[in-house]
Amino acid sequence: MKYMIVTQTFPPRTGGMQNVMDSISKRLSIHNETHIFPDHYLSKDYSNSNLNINIHNNFSMKILRPFIKRILLKLFCKSDDVIICDSWKSLNAIPKNINKINVFAHGQEFLSKERKFEKIKKSLSRASCIICSSHYTANLIDKLKITDTKRIVIPPTYSLEKLSKEKKNSKKNSIVSLLTICRLEKRKGILPVLRCLSNLNRNKLLKPFRWNICGEGLDHKEIKENIRKLNLSDQVFLIGKINNNSKQKFLERSDVFVMPSYKVNDSVEGFGISYVEAAAHRIPSIAGLDGGVTDAVIDSKTGWCVDPLNQEQLENVLKEAINNKDQRQ
Numbered sequence: 001m002k003y004m005i006v007t008q009t010f011p012p013r014t015g016g017m018q019n020v021m022d023s024i025s026k027r028l029s030i031h032n033e034t035h036i037f038p039d040h041y042l043s044k045d046y047s048n049s050n051l052n053i054n055i056h057n058n059f060s061m062k063i064l065r066p067f068i069k070r071i072l073l074k075l076f077c078k079s080d081d082v083i084i085c086d087s088w089k090s091l092n093a094i095p096k097n098i099n100k101i102n103v104f105a106h107g108q109e110f111l112s113k114e115r116k117f118e119k120i121k122k123s124l125s126r127a128s129c130i131i132c133s134s135h136y137t138a139n140l141i142d143k144l145k146i147t148d149t150k151r152i153v154i155p156p157t158y159s160l161e162k163l164s165k166e167k168k169n170s171k172k173n174s175i176v177s178l179l180t181i182c183r184l185e186k187r188k189g190i191l192p193v194l195r196c197l198s199n200l201n202r203n204k205l206l207k208p209f210r211w212n213i214c215g216e217g218l219d220h221k222e223i224k225e226n227i228r229k230l231n232l233s234d235q236v237f238l239i240g241k242i243n244n245n246s247k248q249k250f251l252e253r254s255d256v257f258v259m260p261s262y263k264v265n266d267s268v269e270g271f272g273i274s275y276v277e278a279a280a281h282r283i284p285s286i287a288g289l290d291g292g293v294t295d296a297v298i299d300s301k302t303g304w305c306v307d308p309l310n311q312e313q314l315e316n317v318l319k320e321a322i323n324n325k326d327q328r329q
Contacts (some may be wrong), residue, residue, distance in 0.1 A: 003028045004077055006069060006093055007086040008039040011046075016273055017106065023159035026267050028084075029053045035076055037069050037093070069093035091123040103123070103127045104156075107270030107292055110140040121146060133271040134292025156271055163280050176209040176322045179254035179283070181247060181274055184217030187267050189260035189288060189298055189308040191219075191226060196315045198230035207323050211258065212250060214239040216301045251281040254327060260308035263290040272296040275303065286317055325327060 005025050009017040015110040028034050029052045036042065037056045044055060056076070074095050077083070085091055085103040099276060103124065107123045110120065121144045124130060129150040132138040138153050182188045190213065200206045213223070213236065220238065227236045242250070257278035261269045268291035275285045275296040285303035287293045305318045320327055 001032055001082045002076075002078070003032055003034040004045045004081055004083045005034060005036045005086075006071065006083060006090045007037065007224070008090055009086050009190055010036070010038045010040070010042065011038070012130075013034055017086055017104075019159045020104070020156045024084065025053060026051060027158060033131075037072060039065055042274040066093040070095050070225060071280050073098065075119050085127075088123040091126055094126065099126075099128060101127045102129045102131060105130050105132045105137050105141055106156075107133060107137040107140060107274070108266065108268055110137070110144075117144060120144065125149060125249065134295040135269055136292040136295070146185060153295075155276070156273060157276050160277060160280055161274070174208060175247070176207055176256065178211035178256050178258050178322075179250055180258050181182075181213070181214045181250070182210070182217075184213070184215050184219045184223055184263075185221060185267075187261050187264040187269070189262055190223055190313055192308040192311070193258055193260065193318070194223070194226050194230055194232060194236065196311060196318055197236070198232055199311075201232070201235075201317060205317055205319060209322050210237045212239050212254075213237065214242045214247070214250060216241050249285065254278075254281075254283055259286040259288075260286050260314065261290065262305055262308050270292050279303075284321070286321055296308070 005021065007021045009021055011018050011022050025034055025036055033054070035056060037058065039058065041057050041059070042055050042108050046053070046055060056072050058065050058068050070093050077084065077098060081100065083098055083101045085093060085101065087104060087106070087109055090102065091103060094317060112232065124144065124146050127149055129152065129263045130141055132141060132153045133156050135153055138151060143150055161272070224238055227233055229314065257275065259274060261272065269288070271292040273289065275287055275293065278285050279302050285297050287297040287303055287305050289305050289307055294305055297303040297305055304321065306313050306317045308314050
């Protein structure tokens, strides 16, 4: 038996799904021969001597890629092989005679206009198993009324390594360290937090804190301007893009992870792997309520789930998270 990874999302491109497909491929290759069918060029260096991975690059134009993948799969895929697709779109590349198909479902892709529902339903009906990132995603799948297809919920934490039970950072610092690692976009809830922190600061209701915001995105300029306008330049810092080594250092030195995300139009957090990364470092999170985040953050146990658009609620959570060390622990 071999694993066939059919994907439109894969490194060196960056993102949550790219990390999921990368880690799935590497871990499966430990046990079985694994073949990757990416949508872009993937260097043969990716398949090093420690990985039992074969790469099938596709150099065709976008409209022809599913057709080329279908031909390659017919050549390399046997009856006992298992197909793993990154989303319903990749099912278009699977030959009709293959039926051992597992497909990931994340959430956001099922918030499209209704005219797409039948197309999505038709594709997913071919799958043997739909692997949902959260119960929120599973509920969206249920609305499609797909019969004869197994549906399971598995959080996409495949890329996380086991860490020591003890938090490495034992600093005794009077300044509470807040951390955000994300794409800088509206639904991550950064702007509502800035407004709340400014108000709490003005009324002298917070202990000293420092907030490091790591990442890039379309909202960078607006966030930077708000930091200045709200008189937070001495406490809130835009770090920019960071690598994995820097990310580990920030996590080890932080006290609270802050990302109270919410739904904006058809954009929503399907799960939120960042919250689990923080929890692995014994850091509680301030999260939202929309999408699959309540699977990733257990309210009042591994963090706080709050409506970031309710200023009073968000301010109360920020006060508790920053001022109450015992509660954080």
